[in-house]
Amino acid sequence: MSVRLCAANLPDIAGKAAVPSYDRSALRAGIVHFGIGNFHRSHQAVYLDALFEMGEGHDFAILGAGVMPSDQAMRDRLAGQDYLTTVVEQDNASTSARVTGAMIDMLPVGDTPAIVERLADPAIRIVSLTVTEGGYFIDPDGKFDPAHQAIVADAQNAEAPTTVFGLICAGLKARRARGVAPFTVMSCDNIPHNGKVCAAAVIGMARLVDGGLAEWIAANVAFPNGMVDRITPATSQREIDHCRETLGIDDAWPVYCEEFKQWVLEDDFPAGRPALEKVGVQFVPDVTPYEHMKIRILNGGHAIIAYPAGLLDVHFVHEAMQTDLVARFLDKVEAEEILPILPPVPDTDLGAYYALIKRRFGNPKIGDTIRRLCLDGSNRQPKFIVPSVLDNLRAGRMPTGLALESALWCCYCRGVTDSGAAIAPNDPDWDHLTERARAAETDPMAWLSMDAVYGGLKDEPRFAEPFADWLRMLAAKGTADTLRTYLGQA
Incomplete structure (x- = not known):
């Protein structure tokens, strides 16, 4: 019989999963977090929960915040269970569950x-x-x-902003007026130099409203860069049912994730921070080499397996790793075009890191889907793939495999798998991508002309020519035979 997740039922749940031993009523909010999704609840909130278990950092509990309709839905679910979350860690050979309590409320x-x-x-x-x-x-x-319409709207109505960055600026403006020291703004998103990107958004937003405020933020607010890592699929009814039927916990939105997690962070917190180094966070002077390693090897690797697997009707990521052509495609591109152009990472063996990544991709318990990996390519490709293309070209290396990855993404965006099955829209810009992908059937440069993704690569023959060749081969021979040609099996 399952037990509904809530604070009153924690004694009953303790026999089914680990539960907080600290007094949640004594926690005090020190962090406001925007975006209470699965990744946050499997990563930052887990690190804080572990620190609270050590009896430390109890004045750094989390207040959730959000601006999207999905945030309201999440607030409703979590409020009904006192902001507790069941985090289920699934390694290849083990499963463990813990109820985390680091979040104590969520703002309206x-x-x-x-x-x-x-x-x-x-x-x-x-x-x-x-x-x-x-x-x-x-x-x-x-x-x-x-000039983005949401930013323009906030600038025109700065007293009632609707974006995260408009709200952050409004909060900083209020602190400045009251003589309160600014908070640190910490991006936990998976983008290169996320602190700098976040600073550009906050200061850029402020500049549209109050030049003096923008200067004050630039001079006084810290935006540390960080590298975050944990594979965390979206929650579906599958996970909800598993949590209830197998673990005996009725959680409205549990989080399932791999056992592995990593957080590398620049130590720039003038207002103070929790002692996260005690629970495994690495504080470093420069996060750049760790960032390159993770984004190029792991996130780039996700893209390399995602599109051929999607075109071959593979559903789960671990099934893609069991598909010989896909797994060998990943190995060849990583070995020839990603690992060789990465700078050294302190105290890290890149070959061993890649072996760990493959093991994580092959974890059958995670239930991560190929569709999730294919999502939002228009934002992910320029961050995860194109930098490796450019570095190969600068080094005088031919990015043949990465050109094939781009051709596979183009084919995926046509909206039909090799078997003829329809691919449902899977990008915020899906209609535009589909139009471009179909135009590329006769003019491959119609795809590479997306400057927001590729910059000037359409004018670089060392990339554009193999891309066009692969695209023509995919149309003529299909994904499997094209992969065999790349792997030297044709």
Whole structure:
């Protein structure tokens, strides 16, 4: 018989999963976090929960915040279970569950005065966010876009902002007016130099409203860069049912994730921070080499397996790793075009790191889907794939396999698998991508002309020519035979 997750039922749940031993009523909010999704709850919240278990950092509990309709739905679910979450860690050979209690409340979604007032509270020393790669209002040149309609709307109505960055600016403005030291803004999103990207968005937003505020933020607010890592699939009815039927916990939105997690963070927190180094967070002077390693090997690797697997009707990621052509494609591209152009990472063997990545990809218990990996390629490709292409070209190396990856993404965006099955829209810009992908059937440069993704690569024959060749071969021979040709099996 299952037990509904809530604070009152924790004694009954203790026999089914680990539960907080600390007194949650004694926790005090020190962090406001925007974007209470699965990744945050499997990563930052887990690290904080572990620290609280050690009897430390109890003044750094999390207040959730959000601006999207999905945030309201999440608030409703979590409020019904006292903001507790069941985190189920699944390794290849083991499964463990823990109820985490680091989040103590969530601010009313859409209530600007309430959110700004908490942001102005001196007790709040960190504002963190996971708003996805596409949530930073980046223009085709990779810079903050002040002309985006949501940003323009906030600038015109600065007292009632609706974006995360408008709210952060409003909170900082209130602190400045009250003589309260600013909080640190900590991006936990999976983007290169996420702190710098976040700073550009916050300062850019402020500049549209109050030049003096923008200068004050630039001079006084810290935006540490960080590298985050944990494979965390979306929750579906499958996970909800498993949690109830197998673990005996009735959780409205449990989080399932791999056992592995990593967080590398620059130590720039003038307002103070929890002692996260005691629970495994690496604090370093420069996160760049760790960032390159993870984004190029893991996230780039996800893209390399995602599109051929998607075209071959493979559903789960571990099934892709069991598909010989896909797994060998990954090995060849990583070995020839990603690992060789990565700079050294302190105290890290890149070959061993890649072996770990493959083991994580092959974990059958995670239930991560190929569709999730294929999602939002228009935002992910320029961050996870194109930098490796450019570095290969600078080094005089031919990015043949990465050109094939791009051709596979193009084919995927046509919306039909090799078997003729329809691919449902899987990108915020899906209609535009589909139009481009179909035009590329006769003119491959129609795809590479997306400057927001490829920059000037359409004019680089060392990439454009193999891309066009692969695209023609995919049309003529299909995904499997094209992979065999690349692997030297044709």
